[in-house]
Amino acid sequence: MRDGDITAIAKWLVGQGLAGATETDLVTGFCARCVEGGLAVSRGLVLIDTLHPVYEGRAFNWHDAGGEFTEHFYGRSDIGEAAQDWLRSAWYHIVETGCGDVRRRFFRGDPCDFNRLQGYCDEGHRDYFAIVTPYSQEDAFGLMDCVYSHWMTREPEGFSDADIAALRRLVPILALAVKGPSLARIARTLVEVYLGRDAGARVLSGRISxxxxxxxxxxxxxxxxxxxxxxxxxxxxxxxxxxxxxxxxxxxxxxxxxxxxxxxxxxxxxxxxxxxxxxxxxxxxxxxxxxxxxxxxxxxxxxxxxxxxxxxxxxxxxxxxxxxxxxxxxxxxxxxxxxxxxxxxxxxxxxxxxxxxxxxxxxxxxxxxxxxxxxxxxxxxxxxxxxxxxxxxxxxxxxxxx
Known part of the structure; x- marks a missing residue:
């Protein structure tokens, strides 16, 4: 991916973030523009925790089968099978070791030693890159202190060094753009839960004097x-x-x-x-x-x-x-x-x-x-x-x- 393509995607993310685009629009648009720019992403997943009485966070999942996209809430990751999945994940390893990101080159025979990697390999993905993008402690909101994401490609030789460098430059900008609508959703949830739907809507509309x-x-x-x-x-x-x-x-x-x-x-x-x-x-x-x-x-x-x-x-x-x-x-x-x-x-x-x-x-x-x-x-x-x-x-x- 050329510097001009990286700059164009970064500019698009900033513009969409300022315009109030949803997380769905941001993730799908980001993946499509990466592919157009020559970074052959075959699958991308973005997770961000939230502040909600029932759910722990939201997941946005894109893959190259016709640009298929899903989004869903996920529950607590500290109990039951979900806790075991978390402990076996690449993101847990990143958080615990502070290494920032993890890569597994399936095409080179790297081990499928994290949760679900064998399944991704079996689907034909050739390279796996996971990254955790932290927010500052002062900006953390409940559990929302970072963005978890992973990216894959089906290219026979995996991601190039330039591809990985581009992801390391662009994913933090995506994480910052995603933070805006996620915080807005948290605000709506909080006022609805604690004030009620109508009163909450009135407060968010500016009736706070x-x-x-x-x-x-x-x-x-x-x-x-x-x-x-x-x-x-x-x-x-x-x-x-x-x-x-x-x-x-x-x-x-x-x-x-x-x-x-x-x-x-x-x-x-x-x-x-x-x-x-x-x-x-x-x-x-x-x-x-x-x-x-x-x-x-x-x-x-x-x-x-x-x-x-x-x-x-x-x-x-x-x-x-x-x-x-x-x-x-x-x-x-x-x-x-x-x-x-x-x-x-x-x-x-x-x-x-x-x-x-x-x-x-x-x-x-x-x-x-x-x-x-x-x-x-x-x-x-x-x-x-x-x-x-x-x-x-x-x-x-x-x-x-x-």
Whole structure:
């Protein structure tokens, strides 16, 4: 590969990185341009760790069978078979020895002493080059402290010295370009996981100034666990976090599936909203989430009972009203949430589930906004005074026999 080709590829990578190209576009474009420039790459794989509650990182895999490309998330590499694969990999050897890169010339009879090398050799690849491109410790983000990559060729005499020199020059530029979209994806993941989808999108759009809030109409959901205090007092300490996670997973999954946004996890409590541009539709969505949650709890409780673990259910309050939705707090610590009298009311309604001996309580405003065809199974439970609310109001519940 000539210097002019290397310079052109480097310039392209920088331009694409500045333009916000995806990792997929960067890797596929890089491989195609290497081939066009005379560096006969037959296969390229780029791995970059991430910061995600489920996945450890993402892999981008290109090979010369029609420019075929795949990308996927990968899970933890420190347990099970994945851990053994990692310990047998060329990248682990590079990290442990600090050698920077590793080459195996299959055409010369070099050993296939790292994981999967024999398979690559059997596929007809003649030369293998693996490299680890580190970021500085100050720039590391969670596990994302480097880019792992490997490159192969089917050329009978393998990579030339000039090819290897070109890869050593270009791969760090590719790693830097890939870092941009990977960091953007981490930012989106973090705000969605910790703030919720809608609140996260608003924060990333630039709504981060204290006091910036919109008045919106919303269905408000507040739920907490029935008998949580008694369970936490009697259950083994190691059971408490798994119990909270199991029931939060059921509730959050049901809310998400119905189009709601979870804003807060408060101990065993969950505050969520269904934005109500159309109140009737938002109420319908909240009721769909409640029905979905009941089905999930039935399955969850059967499983936990079979395992001999504590099981319970949720109290749920539903209300609809105007709230302020935005940033509240100090300049150095903000919370994107909802505030207003309606938020206080829904928490009080949920708290009344205990004394009313009902799993679900609906406000009169919610009942009035429910579509007519959904009201057949909504029944009154009488008037109640809500603590901290100036007037008593009629509350409703769901009659599942209707």
């Amino acid at each position: 204290r006091g910036v809030a919109d008045e919106i109409d919303a269905v408000l959901w507040f739920s907490d666990l029935r008998g949580y205090t008694a369970i936490s007092d009697t259950a083994p300490p190691g059971e408490i976090i798994p119990l909270l996670n199991d029931y939060a997973e059921a509730a959050i999954s049901a809310i998400d599936a119905a189009g709601g946004d979870v804003l807060k996890l408060i101990g065993d409590g969950i505050l969520a909203i269904f934005k109500a541009d159309d109140r009737a539709e938002a109420c319908r969505c909240a009721l769909a989430a409640e029905a979905d949650l009941r089905a999930r709890l039935t399955e969850l409780n059967a499983r936990r009972a079979a395992e001999g673990r504590p099981a319970t259910t949720l109290y749920l309050g539903l209300h609809v009203g105007a709230v302020f939705y935005g940033n509240i707090g100090a300049d150095s610590r903000l919370d994107f949430t909802v505030v207003g009298p309606a938020v206080n009311e829904v928490s009080r309604i949920a708290a009344l589930c205990r004394s009313a001996d009902r799993g679900v309580l609906l406000s009169s405003a919610f009942q009035a906004a429910v579509p007519e065809d959904e009201r057949a199974h909504i029944v009154s439970v009488g008037r109640y005074a809500l603590r901290g609310v100036g007037r008593a109001q009629e509350l409703f519940t769901l009659d599942e026999t209707a």
